[in-house]
Amino acid sequence: MEEGGAVIGPENGAGADAEGDAVMRCRGFSLWYGKVQALKGVHFGVRKNKVTALIGPSGCGKSTLIRALNRMNDVIDCVRTEGEIEFLGRNVYGPGVDVTELRTKVGMIFQRPNPFPMSIYENVVYGLRVHGVNDRRVLDEAVERSLKQAALWDEVDCRLHEPALSLSGGQQQRLCVARALAGGPEVLLMDEPTSALDPIATAKIEDLVYHLKRDYTVVIVTHNMQQAARVSDFTGFLYLGELVEFGETEQVFKRPKEALTERYITGSFG
Amino acid sequence: MEGARRGKRNRLLEFLVERALFASALFSAVAVAFIILFLFRESLPIFLGPGLLDFVLGAAWNPVGSPPLFGALPLVAGTALVTLGAMVFAIPLGVATAVFVSELSPKGWKPLLKLCVEILAGVPSVVYGLFGLVVLTDWIRVSFAVPTGESWLAGSVLLGVMSLPTIISVSEDAISSVLREHKEASLSLGATKWQTIWRVVLPSARSGITAAVVLGMGRAIGETMAVMMVTGNAAVIPSPITNVFSPVRTITGTLGIEMGEVAFGSMHYSALFGLAVLLFVIVLVVNSAALFLLRHRQAGAFGAGRGMVSRAKSFLSGNMVLLAGLAVVALAGMSSRALAASLLVAFALLYLLLTRLRRQWTEKIAFGAMGASFLLVACALAVIIYYVFSNGLPAITPEFLSGFPGNSGRAGGILPAIIGTVYLVAGAIAIALPLGVGAAVYLAEYSRGGRIVSVVRAGIDNLNGVPSIVFGLFGFAFLVIFLKLGVSLLAGQLTLALMVLPTIIRTSEEAIKSVPNSFREGSLALGATKWQTVWRVVLPPSVPGILTGVILGMGRAAGETAPIMFTAAVFSQRALPSSELEPVMALPYHIYLLATSVPGAAGNAYGAALVLLVLVLGMYGFTALIRAGFSGRRNW
Numbered sequence A: 001m002e003e004g005g006a007v008i009g010p011e012n013g014a015g016a017d018a019e020g021d022a023v024m025r026c027r028g029f030s031l032w033y034g035k036v037q038a039l040k041g042v043h044f045g046v047r048k049n050k051v052t053a054l055i056g057p058s059g060c061g062k063s064t065l066i067r068a069l070n071r072m073n074d075v076i077d078c079v080r081t082e083g084e085i086e087f088l089g090r091n092v093y094g095p096g097v098d099v100t101e102l103r104t105k106v107g108m109i110f111q112r113p114n115p116f117p118m119s120i121y122e123n124v125v126y127g128l129r130v131h132g133v134n135d136r137r138v139l140d141e142a143v144e145r146s147l148k149q150a151a152l153w154d155e156v157d158c159r160l161h162e163p164a165l166s167l168s169g170g171q172q173q174r175l176c177v178a179r180a181l182a183g184g185p186e187v188l189l190m191d192e193p194t195s196a197l198d199p200i201a202t203a204k205i206e207d208l209v210y211h212l213k214r215d216y217t218v219v220i221v222t223h224n225m226q227q228a229a230r231v232s233d234f235t236g237f238l239y240l241g242e243l244v245e246f247g248e249t250e251q252v253f254k255r256p257k258e259a260l261t262e263r264y265i266t267g268s269f270g
Numbered sequence B: 001m002e003g004a005r006r007g008k009r010n011r012l013l014e015f016l017v018e019r020a021l022f023a024s025a026l027f028s029a030v031a032v033a034f035i036i037l038f039l040f041r042e043s044l045p046i047f048l049g050p051g052l053l054d055f056v057l058g059a060a061w062n063p064v065g066s067p068p069l070f071g072a073l074p075l076v077a078g079t080a081l082v083t084l085g086a087m088v089f090a091i092p093l094g095v096a097t098a099v100f101v102s103e104l105s106p107k108g109w110k111p112l113l114k115l116c117v118e119i120l121a122g123v124p125s126v127v128y129g130l131f132g133l134v135v136l137t138d139w140i141r142v143s144f145a146v147p148t149g150e151s152w153l154a155g156s157v158l159l160g161v162m163s164l165p166t167i168i169s170v171s172e173d174a175i176s177s178v179l180r181e182h183k184e185a186s187l188s189l190g191a192t193k194w195q196t197i198w199r200v201v202l203p204s205a206r207s208g209i210t211a212a213v214v215l216g217m218g219r220a221i222g223e224t225m226a227v228m229m230v231t232g233n234a235a236v237i238p239s240p241i242t243n244v245f246s247p248v249r250t251i252t253g254t255l256g257i258e259m260g261e262v263a264f265g266s267m268h269y270s271a272l273f274g275l276a277v278l279l280f281v282i283v284l285v286v287n288s289a290a291l292f293l294l295r296h297r298q299a300g301a302f303g304a305g306r307g308m309v310s311r312a313k314s315f316l317s318g319n320m321v322l323l324a325g326l327a328v329v330a331l332a333g334m335s336s337r338a339l340a341a342s343l344l345v346a347f348a349l350l351y352l353l354l355t356r357l358r359r360q361w362t363e364k365i366a367f368g369a370m371g372a373s374f375l376l377v378a379c380a381l382a383v384i385i386y387y388v389f390s391n392g393l394p395a396i397t398p399e400f401l402s403g404f405p406g407n408s409g410r411a412g413g414i415l416p417a418i419i420g421t422v423y424l425v426a427g428a429i430a431i432a433l434p435l436g437v438g439a440a441v442y443l444a445e446y447s448r449g450g451r452i453v454s455v456v457r458a459g460i461d462n463l464n465g466v467p468s469i470v471f472g473l474f475g476f477a478f479l480v481i482f483l484k485l486g487v488s489l490l491a492g493q494l495t496l497a498l499m500v501l502p503t504i505i506r507t508s509e510e511a512i513k514s515v516p517n518s519f520r521e522g523s524l525a526l527g528a529t530k531w532q533t534v535w536r537v538v539l540p541p542s543v544p545g546i547l548t549g550v551i552l553g554m555g556r557a558a559g560e561t562a563p564i565m566f567t568a569a570v571f572s573q574r575a576l577p578s579s580e581l582e583p584v585m586a587l588p589y590h591i592y593l594l595a596t597s598v599p600g601a602a603g604n605a606y607g608a609a610l611v612l613l614v615l616v617l618g619m620y621g622f623t624a625l626i627r628a629g630f631s632g633r634r635n636w
Ligand SMILES: Nc1ncnc2c1ncn2[C@@H]1O[C@H](COP(=O)(O)OP(=O)(O)OP(=O)(O)O)[C@@H](O)[C@H]1O
Pocket: A033, A036, A038, A056, A057, A058, A059, A060, A061, A062, A063, A064, A065, A076, A223
């Protein structure tokens, strides 16, 4: 695939207005693990209060890309980047950026539920505590609000001080969502949030994603094409580190512009 | 017909092999039971005579007075104080260094840093003692303007340094095994790296770190030679209790000093064995606590326990830093108001600094402190090695290495000591290797759990925790006296073999267990018997691991003084030993005597220490090479 082949931005479908409400934007973003290039000039925008799905075969760089959005790749040694990722008009890889601030605003949900081995309550308020909030009232409020937003409140309201690890896998994942919401993020990144869950728990998370976009912007990586079609407004198709196609979900699934995308969606490979 | 006969022979062989392996596994458990029994037997008169309470709580220890007094309290207090003092600085220093090595060290440096810690662990205790006696006590005397530096403080500093490797390596293990997912979750919520370490990594690793501390304590309590050489050995309780410049005498020190001159069968003799029982019980309790914590560390999630015990535990460890700080202030308060007040102010400032500061600054300060801790540990190592080399090198001449000692070791060479140490180590390994590998094979391949196996495991764990001086006493009472071997090479070899057995069993078992199961299944599926499979398929790839264990054991055996002091070693010899029943000279014992009993022999003491250090560290270096070489070649 040539350089020019990468489809630029959401303006494909929605015109110039869309540019205005993109919260995050990748501009020719490349990433190397040592000598291996995992992302090649990725270019797209994440629109406010929409769900953006990233799909593609295993190893194509979906996790790498989504982790690049809140600089979680910093933890890995020998990662090098080129190009820009903008959040609210500022390059997150630029000088003087406070990564912890960025990560507070751009939260992340991981593939496997990873609650801390603390109580449910302490899990939810972790993000607030690290920012120095210790006022009991504020914390209590945040716990209730975020657990409600994560559709978990009714199941745990009378056992907030029990260990988080006593929850089921699906509940744990929703707890992780609540934990990410408590700090008041603007964007939520989800890397295959349902791949470790059973169908019922999966349905609950999908439902949650649908409701979350009223207040938040969501980027979700998924292996499951139906899931992408069900929950997302925009879809990007990654292949071997390149963003082959990006557009409104309906267009990408029904009338893909690239032959590769079509082949992937119809299941001819991957 | 032929096949049937072969089948029968195979079955018989299998049966015999399994029995033999089982017997070698059982040996450790039997040995521990035997040590306990023998210590008890010898100490019976003191427990029956003056009585247990009078012995343990008696306020004066004066075995040569009239009437002789056998009150262990000052000795127990000495051990407790010296250990406490050691822990006060070894715990923060060790844990901080572990955090640095595991989480903060520049990438690619970790193996090197771990090697430093291993070297620190490999320095023989008599070398620490020599350094302490010549350098540390002098430094204390001069810089604090006290009449003598041989004191509680010197013992604590030295023991602290000696327990650092245990604390660092076990903590580092616990810290590195904290799930990466938990760290990432914390970072993704906007926590700084330091917040992640403080709030997620350290709490997760808590029980591992506690175990590290307890193991380090066990190490400190059981150490003999180094303490004996620097604490002044006066059997008094410091007055006031916080006077760190007061001399003290530990349980181990008492055993080391008095065992050599006591009349066999006297009340004094029995009292010394009573002390050994006491020491054994203390160390047993401490080590069992550590093992319990290590075994249950997966189950123990932080801040999420139920029930009183776990709540109390989580409170204690959650506020461990606070409590330790208060304890230090309280102790200081007893000796000086001003000191306590200034400490309190310092702690308050530190607390404010850590909680009120912008978190980026807190992080910088914390990381600085961790890095400084590591540097301090590295400096301690460098200083010790430097002193031994700079003072020892001038003594090293061809005559020194190949001659016999003269003028009480002030002149001449150390050849008999080198040869004696080599004999001792070789004999110990020749005995411990088959037993140890047999036990390891049994535990890894044959045991099917059950009560006997847990008894065997408990036996091995406990044997591992037995202080080396207790081995010495047991060897003396059982091998030298009871079996009438006399002070001889053989008695020393047997004692050392017992001491290194657990190391060999553990490393061998680990090596055997790391052979993938598919190998065994492949062999069994081809019709090989169990023993054939073990012999041909499992053992060959385990050889490097077993070898590592053997060499570690050799390093330990070469450096130990306490076990051979009463069983095998003599000060001077005109000829090399020609039979197993003759006594020998040994390097560590020679160093000990030159340093403590022969004025004007410091140069030769350093020379011998240099030879011993090079010998032991050479062995450790060799294991590092083996590990590096084979981990590269292994491809499963
Ligand atoms: N820590 C790392 N070090 C080196 N290479 C890595 C690392 N993580 C990922 N890679 C490589 O980068 C490429 C993209 O990996 P990534 O995890 O982003 O794929 P993915 O699309 O998320 O795959 P999957 O669907 O299996 O999760 C792969 O070729 C992978 O081998």
